[in-house]
Amino acid sequence: MLFRSAGAALPLPRWRNLWRSFRMRLALTLAAFFILPAVAFSIWGFLRLADEARQSSDAVIRHVLSDAVSAGGIPQVRADSAVVPAIDSLATRLDEHLGYYNGGRLTHTSSAVLRDLGVMGEMMDPGGYRALAFGGQIEVVRDGPIPSLAERVGYRLVQPDRPSRLGVLATARKAVDPKAAAQQRDLAFVLALLFLGGVAAAVQGAQEASRALSRPVAQLRKAALALGEGRPAPLASAGVPLEFEPVFRAFERMEADIRAGREALEAARRRTETVLATVATGVVALDESDHVILANRQAAELLEHPLEPGTPFRPLIAACTIWRSEERRVGKEC
Numbered sequence: 001m002l003f004r005s006a007g008a009a010l011p012l013p014r015w016r017n018l019w020r021s022f023r024m025r026l027a028l029t030l031a032a033f034f035i036l037p038a039v040a041f042s043i044w045g046f047l048r049l050a051d052e053a054r055q056s057s058d059a060v061i062r063h064v065l066s067d068a069v070s071a072g073g074i075p076q077v078r079a080d081s082a083v084v085p086a087i088d089s090l091a092t093r094l095d096e097h098l099g100y101y102n103g104g105r106l107t108h109t110s111s112a113v114l115r116d117l118g119v120m121g122e123m124m125d126p127g128g129y130r131a132l133a134f135g136g137q138i139e140v141v142r143d144g145p146i147p148s149l150a151e152r153v154g155y156r157l158v159q160p161d162r163p164s165r166l167g168v169l170a171t172a173r174k175a176v177d178p179k180a181a182a183q184q185r186d187l188a189f190v191l192a193l194l195f196l197g198g199v200a201a202a203v204q205g206a207q208e209a210s211r212a213l214s215r216p217v218a219q220l221r222k223a224a225l226a227l228g229e230g231r232p233a234p235l236a237s238a239g240v241p242l243e244f245e246p247v248f249r250a251f252e253r254m255e256a257d258i259r260a261g262r263e264a265l266e267a268a269r270r271r272t273e274t275v276l277a278t279v280a281t282g283v284v285a286l287d288e289s290d291h292v293i294l295a296n297r298q299a300a301e302l303l304e305h306p307l308e309p310g311t312p313f314r315p316l317i318a319a320c321t322i323w324r325s326e327e328r329r330v331g332k333e334c
Helices: 014-020 022-071 080-094 112-116 126-133 178-228 242-277 297-303 314-326
Strands: 098-102 105-109 139-143 151-159 167-174 284-286 292-295
Touching: 022 080, 022 139, 022 151, 022 167, 022 178, 080 098, 080 105, 105 112, 126 139, 126 151, 178 242, 242 292
Parallel strands: none
Antiparallel strands: 098 105, 098 167, 139 151, 151 167, 284 292
16 A cells, blocks of 8 residues: 655555565575475474374373273272272372272272362263263273363273263373473474575575576676667577577577668668769758758758758758848748
């Protein structure tokens, strides 16, 4: 949008003209060539690391639940007085945090923090509960109830019964361990380096390409200026990019045509001068601005003024008419 000041449009900012620059467009193209694959690879790497971290966490959870079941100690009687010390004993022996669900409701955790922070919900995960109660599975691992904690909760069926009395052992673990987080940081650092390196390589490549392009363009410009001024316009076509060879050949043909036309025009002019020099009448050729293009010797003698090409003719006629009037002669005699 242009703003006007004192009736004149303000010039566009210089950075707006950069989009018309060949160097800028080439730099953006090369940057996309370097950066887009790096970004795609990094995204794939992040997703792969996250998936591997989740699989590793799930494997640890299944191993802990399997060790808890193998260690035994969970009573078949569902009285809290029997279950609570058994869960606490297993958690101490395995050095893990455990919880127990009865009929889908959390009845006990080896650490009160698990319940207070919501790591283990008061009710089982609905998908996990259906898989154990109705799907015939004995073990599932699901996302925790609080997404911000980014934890995974494993459930293992330890006391089969009707759904309202299903006994399930549970444990929780962070979905991303410190090693995976460090790998993600390293990958992010590599992505930043690739991004900066890609931008630098794109800018450098654009500069080199623009320099290579500017050389033949400068040659064509100099040759065109020389040709317009009537001077020789040599073109060093050796070493130019392949794409410019047709342009150079076309320019050379155009130069030859213009040179031939100029030579033909000069030859015609000389012939005309030769013819005019033999006639007795004064002849003057004028351009649209009344400047002399061509005049023979007789015309110069009649006007008593040299008639070189480019001489204004109208003032000469006016001066001649006044002088002839003073001599009482008709201006037509001129």
